[in-house]
Amino acid sequence: MIDGFNFAYLDEATKRMIRRTILKAICIPGYQCPFGGREMPLAYGWGTGGIQVTASIIGINDTLKVIDQGADDTTNAISIKNFFKKVCKIETTEDTEKATIIQTRHRIPEKKLSENQILVYQVPQPEPLRRLEPKEQETRKLHAYEEYALMHVKLYEEISHFGSVIKTYAYPVRTNKRYITDPSPTPKFDNPKMDFMEALQLFGAGRERRIYAIPPYTSVQSLDFEDHPFQIQTWDERCDICGSNNSYLDEIIINDKGEKKFICSDTNYCEKNLKT
Amino acid sequence: MEHVGFKNKTFESQEAFHLILQATANPGKKVKFMNHNYSQEDLHISSVNIIFTLLDLDTNVFIQSAQENIISNFIKLHTGSPITKNKVESDFAIVTHGDLDFESFNDGLDQYPDKSTTIIIQIQSMSEGEDFVLSGPGIKNSNQITLRGIPHNFKEKINSNSSKFPRGVDIFLTCNDELISLPRTIKIIN
Numbered sequence: 001m002i003d004g005f006n007f008a009y010l011d012e013a014t015k016r017m018i019r020r021t022i023l024k025a026i027c028i029p030g031y032q033c034p035f036g037g038r039e040m041p042l043a044y045g046w047g048t049g050g051i052q053v054t055a056s057i058i059g060i061n062d063t064l065k066v067i068d069q070g071a072d073d074t075t076n077a078i079s080i081k082n083f084f085k086k087v088c089k090i091e092t093t094e095d096t097e098k099a100t101i102i103q104t105r106h107r108i109p110e111k112k113l114s115e116n117q118i119l120v121y122q123v124p125q126p127e128p129l130r131r132l133e134p135k136e137q138e139t140r141k142l143h144a145y146e147e148y149a150l151m152h153v154k155l156y157e158e159i160s161h162f163g164s165v166i167k168t169y170a171y172p173v174r175t176n177k178r179y180i181t182d183p184s185p186t187p188k189f190d191n192p193k194m195d196f197m198e199a200l201q202l203f204g205a206g207r208e209r210r211i212y213a214i215p216p217y218t219s220v221q222s223l224d225f226e227d228h229p230f231q232i233q234t235w236d237e238r239c240d241i242c243g244s245n246n247s248y249l250d251e252i253i254i255n256d257k258g259e260k261k262f263i264c265s266d267t268n269y270c271e272k273n274l275k276t
Numbered sequence: 277m278e279h280v281g282f283k284n285k286t287f288e289s290q291e292a293f294h295l296i297l298q299a300t301a302n303p304g305k306k307v308k309f310m311n312h313n314y315s316q317e318d319l320h321i322s323s324v325n326i327i328f329t330l331l332d333l334d335t336n337v338f339i340q341s342a343q344e345n346i347i348s349n350f351i352k353l354h355t356g357s358p359i360t361k362n363k364v365e366s367d368f369a370i371v372t373h374g375d376l377d378f379e380s381f382n383d384g385l386d387q388y389p390d391k392s393t394t395i396i397i398q399i400q401s402m403s404e405g406e407d408f409v410l411s412g413p414g415i416k417n418s419n420q421i422t423l424r425g426i427p428h429n430f431k432e433k434i435n436s437n438s439s440k441f442p443r444g445v446d447i448f449l450t451c452n453d454e455l456i457s458l459p460r461t462i463k464i465i466n
Binding site: 022023029057178 | 330389394
């Protein structure tokens with residue numbers, strides 16, 4: 001642990017404030033709780049919200065896993081893991097099952113999470129209605145009065161223009177049959193995993209200074225219409241490395257001729273799948 | 277006591293918060309504080325752990341107790357929280373004696389339901405007394421708890437509180453070193 005810093009970087013008063021916010025966020029599933037976001041030693045957009053949430057809940061006995069688009073070995077994931085190693089001296093892991101806290105940028109691990117794990121999302125824009133209504137005062141009212149027609153009209157218009165909802169990531173969900181919530185820009189492939197997930201889900205948006213939460217065993221429904229039910233992505237291909245046909249696949253261009261391969265986005269899942 | 281609050285603030289408050297977080301994410305689950313190092317005659321160990329972990333200069337505290345002065349001095353010394361006589365102004369309320377109704381506390385605003393009061397209610401027992409079956413987010417199917425020394429018409433009060441969702445108060449029940457959290461989403465179904 002480096003000298004001159006408190007455990008987990010944040011000072012105790014800040015942690016207390018964030019902890020109070022997290023508790024209120026759990027009590028009101030899907031509601032965006034404002035909090036006094038601090039400046040972190042990395043740029044907005046790199047996970048400042050997620051880091052503040054993780055820093056407020058992490059203890060010396062925790063094991064941290066950080067993923068970026070499902071991968072354990074990308075710049076963002078490694079930097080955040082190194083940051084917590086430096087300021088907490090905690091164990092980190094790439095193994096989804098061994099982690100007690102998983103901080104994620106835009107994927108939910110393929111492996112089902114358990115009750116004693118916490119999933120922390122890094123969120124760029126917590127407000128699902130922002131592109132439809134730019135004013136914060138207005139979106140607050142829309143949420144308060146459960147006035148979600150705008151969102152349904154948007155989805156309807158996509159269907160009438162394109163034949164289906166074209167949003168493939170950050171696909172809006174309804175949490176506990178009340179608040180429309182942004183699942184952060186995870187692919188809609190991951191949305192069904194959020195429904196009645198056994199792990200606690202916490203969302204931190206650093207620039208926008210919002211924290212929201214979904215408790216374990218909570219209903220999370222992707223918005224859809226009876227005649228146009230919600231569907232996740234599917235692939236005709238299999239993972240080029242492990243051969244999986246049921247995980248989320250990334251398309252990789254491998255040469256100048258434009259030839260491509262598909263590989264699992266979840267590197268830990270892929271590795272384990274390869275071994276078995 | 278030579279120090280205020282936890283002696284080792286960083287780690288003791290993280291441990292306590294971890295338990296409070298577990299209790300709140302899993303309503304009805306009884307969690308036990310292992311930290312018995314801090315006590316105050318009129319407050320249970322779990323209440324003291326919550327007070328040290330969550331209260332500070334930014335939280336207004338309302339106290340309902342036969343020992344109001346003693347508790348008030350204890351909180352002022354250890355957390356610096358302003359004490360208020362006005363329930364609606366309170367971020368946290370600590371109730372050790374007497375009946376209470378949740379209506380008179382702050383249940384937040386339509387647009388900011390998080391501005392509501394969190395009420396810490398000290399009760400007599402979490403192993404004997406009246407049975408309640410809970411359901412709501414965080415509970416797999418249903419969860420049964422047994423309580424004694426709770427406010428009158430507890431079931432009606434909890435259910436009328438949760439019917440106001442997203443507004444409403446959140447409740448911590450404390451007894452000795454144990455805590456049960458009842459967020460506003462929780463209904464008593466039996």
